[in-house]
Amino acid sequence: MKIDLDELEQLLPELVPEEYIEYVEASDRSVLRKRGFDPKTLCILNLELREADETGWTRNRFFLTGDGFGNYFFVSTDPERSDRVRLLSHDPPGIEDAQDDLESFLDAAQQEDPARGELSPKSFCIAHTAVWAESILQPISLQAWKKAISSCKGVRYRGYRAGRDPFTGKELRFDMPGLATAEIDGTTIELRLWCGRVKGDYIAKARPLLTSLARALGARLTVRAGE
Structure with missing residues (x-):
């Protein structure tokens, strides 16, 4: 682009x-x-x-x-x-x-923030752009992401990450717009929309779901199964 x-x-x-x-x-x-x-x-x-x-x-x-x-x-x-x-x-x-x-x-100067196209090992990315790192130039919107989630069984939009106070044991919630979770054969994975792209850790059994989400978004799925 x-x-x-x-x-x-x-x-x-x-x-x-x-x-x-x-x-x-x-x-x-x-x-x-x-x-x-x-x-x-x-x-x-x-x-x-x-x-x-x-x-x-x-x-x-x-x-x-x-x-x-x-x-x-x-x-x-x-x-x-x-x-x-x-x-x-x-x-x-x-x-x-x-x-x-x-x-x-x-x-x-040396550029320390290049828009590289290589994913980290064992991760995936869904983006509109041919180079996923350029996704902010043609971003997936939050509205489109929520719509895609609603069309794919097993995915739930969360919008926050939960933790616990080590002293009181009470649940703490930290806003994280774009965060969703998916349950796949008893394994929970996180998928987060950020900078116009959806990223997360990749497991092989999640591929059909990720493919469906990419199709619903009219976007490309890039996977690096990893070392």
Whole structure:
């Protein structure tokens, strides 16, 4: 699925920094794509981070990459502040100056959040896109997911994950929109809609059910039986 600069600006809810647009226009597109700073890669990264945002921490920020430890480099979408790259740190929480302007950062940085298409071992994914990791660009909606669940016997929409308080023994519920469960020959599996795709751990006896769900969604089932 192709994403150019115009589509990037349409898909992201905030202004794409002019410095990034100029950088892309001056770059070899194939090299930029291989390095992972092309419009499609950054569109996926920013859309997925916004989906995970429950407190507003992505607001007015155009993200460039992470460091693999939950910290993310970004530039402000404020035209007067978008030339400096900053690091959003989660431990300790705060914002640090990366000491680079956007062009210098993109010339030297490595993309730690590429939209790879390889699944983890013993897992599955249902998505509309040919590459499952690009699912946020053509997402399965929660409404469509609930409708597909209702058409497949043995699947139940839950929307939360349960646990127990170790001191009181009371059940605790943690909201998890898109989470469903399925009972297959006495085994419970979880299926979660997240970032426009349905993922979960794969067991062979679940394949007929997963195939039915993918068909109901008009989507593709990808499986990695695993090592």
